[in-house]
Amino acid sequence: MYRFLYSCLIYLAIPLILVRLLKRSIKEEGYRRSIKERFGCFRSERPGEMVWIHSVSAGETIAAAPLVKR
Incomplete structure (x- = not known):
């Protein structure tokens, strides 16, 4: 019900x-x-191939850091 009302608004x-x-x-x-x-x-304009890395929390950001450094 609330979703319907929200969508209408x-x-x-x-x-x-x-x-x-x-x-x-x-x-x-x-x-x-x-x-x-x-x-x-x-x-x-992209300088070359690009990989997007998305992290939400601080823990995910720390876990993704080694991947970014490569």
């Missing part, structure tokens, strides 16, 4: 969020250039 908020993004992008030109990045759509 999110769908109702989307037009308001888009209006806010539009207004701010009109006021600030730099903001307009980074709207795609805010939604996770971006292209970045």
Whole structure:
């Protein structure tokens, strides 16, 4: 029930969020250039092959350190 209510609220908020993004992008030109990045759509130049390592806790970060050093 709560998830359904939350989803409905999110769908109702989307037009308001888009209006806010539009207004701010009109006021600030730099903001307009980074709207795609805010939604996770971006292209970045990579120097070569890349491996993403994600850790949430301090323990995971410490455990991943030897892998990063290689």
